[in-house]
Amino acid sequence: MTLPVWVLLVGTLVNTVGSFLMLFLTLYLTQKGFSPFHAGLALGAWGAGRIAGAFVGGTIADRVGYRFAMALSMFSTAALITALIGAANLGNPWLVVLAALAAALLNGVWRPPAQAMITEATPPGHLVMVMAFWRLAFNLGVLVAPLLGALLSRVSWDLLFWVEAGSSALFGVLALTALPAVAAPASTPAAPSAPAPPTGYGRVLRDGAFVLFLFALLVNGIVYIQGPATLPLHLNGLGYRPEVFGALVSLNALVVICLEVPVTRLTQRMRPRTAVAAGMALTGIGLSLWSVELGIAGLVVATLVWTMGEVVASPSMFAYPGQVAPPHLRARYIAASTVANQIGYSVGPVLGTALWAGVGGAVFWICGALAAVAVLAVLAGVRTVDTVKASTPAEPESVAASTDADPKRVSEGAAVDGSVP
The missing domain is CATH 1.20.1250.20 (MFS general substrate transporter like domains)
Structure with missing residues (x-):
């Protein structure tokens, strides 16, 4: 490094x-x-x-x-x-x-x-x-x-x-x-006869493919945050003690810290589209499994799948905006992706707890469906980084x-x- x-x-x-x-x-x-x-x-x-x-x-x-x-x-x-x-x-x-x-x-x-x-x-x-x-x-x-x-x-x-x-x-x-x-x-100046191109965040939002990626980040943030936001309510409703939720959250942190770098040695060889889509899909599958009552063992398996979604997707998800951004807008592309993710994290708990109050554990099936929407947005919007490298010094x-x-x-x-x- x-x-x-x-x-x-x-x-x-x-x-x-x-x-x-x-x-x-x-x-x-x-x-x-x-x-x-x-x-x-x-x-x-x-x-x-x-x-x-x-x-x-x-x-x-x-x-x-x-x-x-x-x-x-x-x-x-x-x-x-x-x-x-x-x-x-x-x-x-x-x-x-x-x-x-x-x-x-x-x-x-x-x-x-x-x-x-x-x-x-x-x-x-x-x-x-x-x-x-x-x-x-x-x-x-x-x-x-x-x-x-x-x-x-x-x-x-x-x-x-x-x-x-x-x-x-x-x-x-x-x-x-x-x-x-x-x-x-510096940005490349437009020809004198050409209209001035949009600048700043207007230019980011004109990038339709990247906007699809931002949408996927927003949805994924809403889905992922249901772990700390809605899972404790669900477990309490099933009669589990708070220590069970604490243990599952600790398992998540331990797996991310111990496995993300080793797993990335494999996922860095994938195209960003593949790694991010696979990770978001695992996140949705893990959340859906929380709605299936299979005891402590089932909760542990679901948590591991949810966590592996984070491990597989996150490094490529963080790297992608800077890779595809025009050099003079790199920080803005990164900022837009950060904001999309953070808005998902902010809105997710409100939506998730409201849905849980109405439909109970079925909220996690809804999260699985939303994760599928995020995966489709990634497959449609994430470009091959190789097409960008040719224009990068x-x-x-x-x-x-x-x-x-x-x-x-x-x-x-x-x-x-x-x-x-």
């Missing part, structure tokens, strides 16, 4: 290990004396801000460069989390909600430029595997964060968020000092377009680009 990729893997791990706000915000605020309504409103503002932040991040990254966008995101997040602590200590709920919204928006900016830089700094044949390692960094962070957060909260609730602000600032320092400065790729633009005048920085980037994971 290249030096920028290693830096981003470490930065992602540090940032995710310190991501406590989403997990503990409601507890933090209620401990401070805020009402559950205001605590929930602040958490909702955080979720909405993260989605909006991805849109903003795609625009900033494509216009001014990846390193600047990431550093801006991390330093601003650190400052705004500090402001949130101050607002909480003042006891003003509306300042807390505003600070949560602003912090989340700026926090959401970093991911599209990070993913775009990974795409440009990785030889195409290794990108799917590198995305598996990037997801591993995320998943390890997600595994450690709740445990570390619980320990810190025993010392001080404020300390919890001071540490998060510090981890964001540390990632910002890593971005500024260890990543190359990258010029935003052999040298990653993150090295060739460096705005640093430091030749040492440029030569370092060029030297590591030939390495493999």
Whole structure:
């Protein structure tokens, strides 16, 4: 892997290990004396801000460069989390909600430029595997964060968020000092007599095949999130203790962490269309099996199938937007895919729990049917990456377009680009 990729893997791990706000915000605020309504409103503002932040991040990254966008995101997040602590200590709920919204928006900016830089700094044949390692960094962070957060909260609730602000600032320092400065790729100008082509997200939405991929991500997000959203209600209705749900969720995390990288050694050889469609199909099959009452063994099998859907699809799903995007819109394509997925995760729990209240366990059969729709959208919309490679420069633009005048920085980037994971 290249030096920028290693830096981003470490930065992602540090940032995710310190991501406590989403997990503990409601507890933090209620401990401070805020009402559950205001605590929930602040958490909702955080979720909405993260989605909006991805849109903003795609625009900033494509216009001014990846390193600047990431550093801006991390330093601003650190400052705004500090402001949130101050607002909480003042006891003003509306300042807390505003600070949560602003912090989340700026926090959401970093991911599209990070993913775009990974795409440009990785030889195409290794990108799917590198995305598996990037997801591993995320998943390890997600595994450690709740445990570390619980320990810190025993010392001080404020300390919890001071540490998060510090981890964001540390990632910002890593971005500024260890990543190359990258010029935003220029678009190809239209001929004088030709009408100006659409730019920005208008250009993304004009890509009909990619819009089908976005639709598949949205539907897949709605389907996948029924695991943590609806499964506990279903298990409770069947008379299982909460420990059963906890064990199934832990099994999911363990399998993803242990198997995703080894499985990706095989799936990276597949076309993106095949890997993503197969993974989404497994997700739907696993969810459908949850509606079949076969005892604990059946729940374990269904959970393993659902989990393998994530393992098979996710690395290719993450790699694909950057592979097919025009270079000057790479971060926007990645941001659009991030937003589609996140909207699915946000809408899914509302739809799933409402359906469960009406039809019970049959909600998982409906999820299986929705997964089939997502698979069809992938088969219709996902293009062969080989058709894009012919128009992609052999040298990653993150090295060739460096705005640093430091030749040492440029030569370092060029030297590591030939390495493999």
